[in-house]
Amino acid sequence: MAQLSLRGIKKRFRNVEVLHGIDLDIGDREFVVFVGPSGCGKSTLLRLIAGLDPISDGEFQLNGRTMNAVPPSRRGIAMVFQSYALYPHMDVYENMAFGARLMGLDKAEVEARIAEAARMLRLEPLLKRKPRELSGGQRQRVAIGRALVRKPQVLLLDEPLSNLDAALRSDVRLEIAKLHRDIGGTTIYVTHDQVEAMTLADRIVVMNLGRIEQVGSPRDLYQTPANTFVATFIGSPR
Ligand code: ADP
Numbered sequence: 001m002a003q004l005s006l007r008g009i010k011k012r013f014r015n016v017e018v019l020h021g022i023d024l025d026i027g028d029r030e031f032v033v034f035v036g037p038s039g040c041g042k043s044t045l046l047r048l049i050a051g052l053d054p055i056s057d058g059e060f061q062l063n064g065r066t067m068n069a070v071p072p073s074r075r076g077i078a079m080v081f082q083s084y085a086l087y088p089h090m091d092v093y094e095n096m097a098f099g100a101r102l103m104g105l106d107k108a109e110v111e112a113r114i115a116e117a118a119r120m121l122r123l124e125p126l127l128k129r130k131p132r133e134l135s136g137g138q139r140q141r142v143a144i145g146r147a148l149v150r151k152p153q154v155l156l157l158d159e160p161l162s163n164l165d166a167a168l169r170s171d172v173r174l175e176i177a178k179l180h181r182d183i184g185g186t187t188i189y190v191t192h193d194q195v196e197a198m199t200l201a202d203r204i205v206v207m208n209l210g211r212i213e214q215v216g217s218p219r220d221l222y223q224t225p226a227n228t229f230v231a232t233f234i235g236s237p238r
């Protein structure tokens, strides 16, 4: 089970506030997409949820437990970054094993988990390759596989398709939708692309300038946007 609750979340860098009080509840097994223009605070919010940056104000709970002071490795949350962030000197297997070993899993368990993730993501033939020997789509699948090996309750994906060309983008998008159903966890997906949001989300969170403008199903947002910002953002062509 993974229910998230964000209450009055603020983030300041030095003295500049970039998130102004985010309130949001996310249900177990939900696929929630954060959308909004570049710079509105999507990645920052994801990093706070993952525990990669401290929350300045407010509270984040996972399954009723305060997470504010819990280190990233103990949250049951894994994040896939926009830029893959694979280790160039390690092969695919080692890249996938690294985080799992940090969690203290034994060798056999790590091996079993990598085998399972590799099967789900069709990475079996690539396990001995280095990142430079992979295409963009393959690298992104490794980055996702590395997160899955940790068996997170919550999977965070920050613009996972942004480095892929158009053809691959729809492939990987379908894979992500399928993974979400297969692993039965909660997924939070960040994009600035309305089309991705509309096709993937159970609910969409529209952000602008460090605030939430509206939360709703794709249909709600399309049919009854709360304001002109949402209407323009959701309705505008790509
Ligand atoms: P998005 O992911 O929606 O494009 P970000 O969360 O990356 O937006 O950024 C939100 C705001 O916070 C931006 O104004 C950005 O410049 C600022 N910001 C992000 N990270 C840092 C940081 N480490 N130090 C200072 N400012 C930052």
Ligand code: MG
Pocket: 042, 043, 044, 158
């Ligand atoms: Mg971002």
